[in-house]
Amino acid sequence: MSEPSRAPIRTWLAEPMNPDVSEAIERLRRAPDVQQIAVMPDVHLAADACIGVVVATSRLIYPQAVGGDIGCGMLAVAFDVEASALKDPGRAGRVLVGLGRAVPARRRNRSGAIVAPADVTNAPLSDPSLETLRRNEGLIEFATLGSGNHFIELQSDDDDGRLWLMVHSGSRVIGPAIRDHHLSHASAVGGGLRALDAATEQGARYLRDVAWARRFADASRKAMAAEVGSVFEETLGAQLCWDTVLTTDHNHVSLERFAERELWVHRKGAMPAGPGQPGVLPGSMGSSSFHVEGRGHEPALCSSAHGAGRALSRTAARAKVTERDLHRQMTGVWFDYRLSAKLRDEAPAAYKNVRAVLRAQGDLVKVRRVLRPVLNYKGV
Numbered sequence: 001m002s003e004p005s006r007a008p009i010r011t012w013l014a015e016p017m018n019p020d021v022s023e024a025i026e027r028l029r030r031a032p033d034v035q036q037i038a039v040m041p042d043v044h045l046a047a048d049a050c051i052g053v054v055v056a057t058s059r060l061i062y063p064q065a066v067g068g069d070i071g072c073g074m075l076a077v078a079f080d081v082e083a084s085a086l087k088d089p090g091r092a093g094r095v096l097v098g099l100g101r102a103v104p105a106r107r108r109n110r111s112g113a114i115v116a117p118a119d120v121t122n123a124p125l126s127d128p129s130l131e132t133l134r135r136n137e138g139l140i141e142f143a144t145l146g147s148g149n150h151f152i153e154l155q156s157d158d159d160d161g162r163l164w165l166m167v168h169s170g171s172r173v174i175g176p177a178i179r180d181h182h183l184s185h186a187s188a189v190g191g192g193l194r195a196l197d198a199a200t201e202q203g204a205r206y207l208r209d210v211a212w213a214r215r216f217a218d219a220s221r222k223a224m225a226a227e228v229g230s231v232f233e234e235t236l237g238a239q240l241c242w243d244t245v246l247t248t249d250h251n252h253v254s255l256e257r258f259a260e261r262e263l264w265v266h267r268k269g270a271m272p273a274g275p276g277q278p279g280v281l282p283g284s285m286g287s288s289s290f291h292v293e294g295r296g297h298e299p300a301l302c303s304s305a306h307g308a309g310r311a312l313s314r315t316a317a318r319a320k321v322t323e324r325d326l327h328r329q330m331t332g333v334w335f336d337y338r339l340s341a342k343l344r345d346e347a348p349a350a351y352k353n354v355r356a357v358l359r360a361q362g363d364l365v366k367v368r369r370v371l372r373p374v375l376n377y378k379g380v
Helices: 019-029 089-102 128-140 174-183 201-236 314-320 323-329 337-346 354-360
Strands: 009-011 034-044 051-057 073-082 151-157 162-169 187-190 193-197 240-249 251-258 261-268 270-272 278-281 289-294 303-305 365-377
Touching (some): 019 034, 019 051, 034 303, 034 354, 051 270, 073 201, 089 365, 162 201, 162 365, 174 201, 193 201, 201 251, 240 278, 261 270, 270 278, 278 303, 278 354, 289 354, 323 337
Parallel strands (some): 009 034
Antiparallel strands (some): 034 051, 051 261, 073 162, 151 162, 151 365, 187 193, 251 261, 270 303, 278 289, 289 365
16 A cells, blocks of 8 residues: 655754654644645644644645634734833732733633624524533633733833733633534544545534634734723823734634645644734743744745744643742743742743744744833733
């Protein structure tokens, strides 16, 4: 029996891939209908399909190559004040307290829930079970941050010292539910992977649900930014400048044209980087982040890294990083020290060097703005 064909692969690496990552990508290369794979420099191991990998197909849709947090992404927007407004410890402390009240990690009831836009509350999902979840937990969790690597960060523009907000969050409980529901209807294709045919009604239902989850996540980030704006108006008298807003997401599948060919591009932990397309590329809690512009590099499927990428698993980081290490690595950045024990797996040392990531993908994006962290808020 002949060997399964292997899709062409292009890589932009900041360091050699470890064997587990290579093995997972090889499984994807042999999957049916996979036409091309691009590996970003923030690649790291995750369930089913690695984060930092872009997969193109002509017909089949792979929910595992999108992941559960569908629509997870970034929002950046500037304030009308300089970052020096957060220099005072008392003022920074009041901001942290205000953020905790305005943007919880999650809500457990409808008390205080923020109303989502009509296209989020009214658009139908593909199954009654998803509709029920959307009406209950889904809309309760709208405009909540989540935990893990999701964050709200206040940053200083390296050029002019202007204060910027960055928000990282996704589709919360509803995204994994959409993935799991559609995986249960997908066909096994080997290597632990399951696929849907985009030309069938089942494939179309998944794609509609993905589009909804992306709208949910985008609207949720904007609602959180507005809540942060209210905190800053109250504590600093500062205003958000919505004309500066940048938004992108990095877990999705979309039909895109390359030369004369249309392909289903799956991005899991990779953001689109078409010609002139703005992007937001975070570092770690203690390192710089970047506003970038796509170069439209088709060999990379017009994609970019979505951040620094993990260097250590959460388990490895908790074993290696002490609270003292975390405090040292976060020198100069305000955060809630009471959460130190729970934040060790998010320490800067748990992430790759974001500047090395950018150097590895110089042909994918241009850097337009460099931002230094001033205050970081994470839900736990």
